[in-house]
Amino acid sequence: MGYAFILPNMLGILLFFILPALFSFGLMFTDYQFSNPNVSFTGLDNFRRLFHDEQFYGAIRHTAIFLLSVPVSLVLAFATALVLNRSVYLKGLLRGMFFLPYVSSGVAVAFVWMLLFQPTNGPINEILRGIGVASPPGWFADPDTAMYAIDVVQIWFMLGYNMIIYLAALQEISPEQLEAARIDGARTRTITWRIVWPLVSPTTFLLLVTGLIMTMKSFALIQAITQGGPGSSTTILSLYVYKTAFSYYEMGYASTISWFLFAVIMAVTVVQWIGQKRWVHY
Amino acid sequence: MRGKRWWTPALAVALSAVLLTGCGSNGNTGDAQPGTAGASSGKPAQKVKLKLWGAVPAEAGPQAVVDAWNAENPDVEVEYVRYVNDDAGNLKLDTALMTGQDADLYFSYVLSRLQKRVDAGVAADLTARTDYDIDGQMGPDAAQWKINGKYYGVPTKKNMSFIWLNKNMLDEAGLPVPPLDWTWPDLEQYAAKLTKPGVYGFLQHEASFTAAIDGTIAGLGVTKADGTSNFDNPLWKQWLQINHDMMYKDKSTPEYGEQLTSKMPVDTMFLKGEAAMLNAGEFIFRNANNLKDYPHDFKIAFATIPRISADQQNYKYAGGVGDMLSVNAKSKNQEAAWKFVKWYADGGMLPMASGGRIPSSKSVDSAKAIDLLLKGVEDKYDRESLDNVVFGKFESFQLDIPQQVIDARKEEYEKYFLNKQDLDTTLKNMADRHNKLLQQK
Numbered sequence: 242m243g244y245a246f247i248l249p250n251m252l253g254i255l256l257f258f259i260l261p262a263l264f265s266f267g268l269m270f271t272d273y274q275f276s277n278p279n280v281s282f283t284g285l286d287n288f289r290r291l292f293h294d295e296q297f298y299g300a301i302r303h304t305a306i307f308l309l310s311v312p313v314s315l316v317l318a319f320a321t322a323l324v325l326n327r328s329v330y331l332k333g334l335l336r337g338m339f340f341l342p343y344v345s346s347g348v349a350v351a352f353v354w355m356l357l358f359q360p361t362n363g364p365i366n367e368i369l370r371g372i373g374v375a376s377p378p379g380w381f382a383d384p385d386t387a388m389y390a391i392d393v394v395q396i397w398f399m400l401g402y403n404m405i406i407y408l409a410a411l412q413e414i415s416p417e418q419l420e421a422a423r424i425d426g427a428r429t430r431t432i433t434w435r436i437v438w439p440l441v442s443p444t445t446f447l448l449l450v451t452g453l454i455m456t457m458k459s460f461a462l463i464q465a466i467t468q469g470g471p472g473s474s475t476t477i478l479s480l481y482v483y484k485t486a487f488s489y490y491e492m493g494y495a496s497t498i499s500w501f502l503f504a505v506i507m508a509v510t511v512v513q514w515i516g517q518k519r520w521v522h523y
Numbered sequence: 524m525r526g527k528r529w530w531t532p533a534l535a536v537a538l539s540a541v542l543l544t545g546c547g548s549n550g551n552t553g554d555a556q557p558g559t560a561g562a563s564s565g566k567p568a569q570k571v572k573l574k575l576w577g578a579v580p581a582e583a584g585p586q587a588v589v590d591a592w593n594a595e596n597p598d599v600e601v602e603y604v605r606y607v608n609d610d611a612g613n614l615k616l617d618t619a620l621m622t623g624q625d626a627d628l629y630f631s632y633v634l635s636r637l638q639k640r641v642d643a644g645v646a647a648d649l650t651a652r653t654d655y656d657i658d659g660q661m662g663p664d665a666a667q668w669k670i671n672g673k674y675y676g677v678p679t680k681k682n683m684s685f686i687w688l689n690k691n692m693l694d695e696a697g698l699p700v701p702p703l704d705w706t707w708p709d710l711e712q713y714a715a716k717l718t719k720p721g722v723y724g725f726l727q728h729e730a731s732f733t734a735a736i737d738g739t740i741a742g743l744g745v746t747k748a749d750g751t752s753n754f755d756n757p758l759w760k761q762w763l764q765i766n767h768d769m770m771y772k773d774k775s776t777p778e779y780g781e782q783l784t785s786k787m788p789v790d791t792m793f794l795k796g797e798a799a800m801l802n803a804g805e806f807i808f809r810n811a812n813n814l815k816d817y818p819h820d821f822k823i824a825f826a827t828i829p830r831i832s833a834d835q836q837n838y839k840y841a842g843g844v845g846d847m848l849s850v851n852a853k854s855k856n857q858e859a860a861w862k863f864v865k866w867y868a869d870g871g872m873l874p875m876a877s878g879g880r881i882p883s884s885k886s887v888d889s890a891k892a893i894d895l896l897l898k899g900v901e902d903k904y905d906r907e908s909l910d911n912v913v914f915g916k917f918e919s920f921q922l923d924i925p926q927q928v929i930d931a932r933k934e935e936y937e938k939y940f941l942n943k944q945d946l947d948t949t950l951k952n953m954a955d956r957h958n959k960l961l962q963q964k
Contacts, residue, residue, distance in 0.1 A: 276639035382780025
């Protein structure tokens with residue numbers, strides 16, 4: 242009887258997730274092109290190509306830089322949540338404002354940041370020039386800074402979500418614990434890092450794992466801002482998969498890259514799962 | 524206490540709803556009612572419905588074309604579906620074609636896209652049709668669109684790429700309209716002389732940006748005699764250097780990063796008088812003839828997209844014929860679709876002329892098309908250079924390199940134009956990456 246209830250959902254998952262995933266696993270070993278009905282089995286050719294593909298290595302590097310946004314965003318969110326958890330004027334309004342980016346459309350967000358980061362007359366560089374920076378960075382227009390500029394947008398984007406979750410965790414901490422610490426003479430800094438931070442560590446762990454996974458898979462933001470450019474400086478793995486599959490129609494090779502991406506996500510998650518015992522306190 | 528700030532989340536939700544709907548709506552407007560034509564096969568003598576996919580906005584001509592056809596042919600109804608001519612838009616069309624949805628007729632704008640459709644078996648071989656002589660009607664340039672010696676579509680319009688000139692600014696600077704055989708060093712000088720505060724000497728539309736290097740490689744050959752890439756040829760080197768100089772030394776054209784990140788509306792800037800020259804194609808006529816939204820009081824003259832050097836042999840001009848109209852090989856209504864193709868090519872497309880799409884068929888009186896193009900705006904164009912350049916005869920080409928190679932090339936020259944890679948490395952990388960992709964095939 243229970244199975245009957247979950248059947249509709251399971252059918253959907255089977256049809257739209259499991260089967261395509263298995264299908265793409267099979268595609269890894271073929272040269273299937275979307276536009277070419279003749280498919281042949283090529284064995285490990287796609288893997289050989291993968292390991293000699295400089296664009297692919299570039300994509301891994303860019304993904305690594307992109308992932309930096311996750312811990313930075315967590316630290317900032319924690320700090321923001323701490324402040325907003327105390328008595329601050331307009332607390333509710335501020336919470337709403339911090340959360341707003343997360344519920345906004347990614348494309349609209351991308352457009353606003355493109356204006357802000359405009360290299361010659363965007364407000365950010367105007368301010369930098371105003372305080373005496375002779376040649377401010379080109380942000381999205383410079384292959385060296387584009388990925389970091391994307392990081393900034395991603396951090397800003399994720400901040401609200403992370404903050405709300407942290408806020409919930411902070412509310413869970415019993416005031417008695419903090420009061421006891423205070424009576425024992427602990428300063429605010431000690432309380433924060435020795436009591437509060439360990440107490441919210443399960444939340445940090447959750448946000449870290451989901452954040453890393455989401456960031457590795459994320460796509461819309463970069464596609465909207467730079468489409469992977471300039472050059473290929475912001476082509477992260479997920480974008481490279483998209484390009485290979487839907488611009489060049491090389492479904493076989495794209496499957497190989499995306500399974501590699503899956504393997505990386507899996508590995509990162511497993512490592513974190515094992516590592517959590519050292520620092521997560523339930 | 525909670526009731527006090529009830530409006531904060533409400534505000535957030537309301538704002539986000541606005542943002543979300545604002546962006547969500549554009550995804551759905553293009554594809555109207557899927558799956559209507561497929562159901563029509565059951566009853567006899569029922570109206571045939573065809574869907575025509577193209578990248579020109581419906582209001583810029585296609586709707587008028589389709590309306591005219593529907594009025595003349597009560598038994599065959601054609602509906603126009605617009606797709607945007609970028610990766611996502613082409614993917615949408617290809618998906619529709621390959622999954623057998625309603626796409627009976629469609630336009631391809633570049634050879635590499637058509638090639639994919641031929642590979643997938645969704646472009647009907649029109650060489651087999653004996654009642655229409657494509658070579659005879661469309662002229663010798665049509666053959667550039669042949670794939671394996673066959674026509675998988677009819678090239679319906681004259682393709683034209685050229686430099687738009689603000690004649691008033693040229694006159695002010697004492698510069699004549701350049702001769703047809705001018706070169707990039709000439710253009711560089713023109714651009715430098717025409718640059719003044721608030722006015723760029725030269726702008727380039729993305730669609731024409733590589734016209735000169737493409738025309739060069741079309742003459743030289745994409746590969747050398749030994750089969751390796753020809754992307755490191757000295758003419759490309761010269762072109763890259765000139766463009767780099769214009770950006771950073773003369774400052775007569777926007778720095779590449781600036782153009783890239785601000786998504787510069789180059790056609791609007793030219794028509795507003797913020798640039799003296801614009802490298803683009805005939806599609807700008809759509810805006811240039813629209814004096815209501817793009818008012819301007821200067822005269823526009825035309826020049827060819829120059830050769831790179833004066834002694835260059837075999838340079839080809841971006842042009843020829845384009846707008847390949849193909850019949851989906853999987854369409855159930857082959858005959859009706861073919862009838863539409865012939866009708867469209869031999870005059871049905873005339874309403875598109877006012878937007879710059881001049882029919883290539885010799886059955887269409889080109890004077891009539893030109894009149895349509897210039898109706899009401901005759902005094903805005905320098906007629907002599909218009910006739911010489913826009914309607915001139917040049918040796919043309921269709922770029923025959925795969926999308927992947929085009930993208931790899933772009934990534935490399937972007938690094939050069941952004942000062943992240945020197946000129947020699949750029950040429951070497953372009954050739955290396957091309958060679959690598961050549962080997963994969």
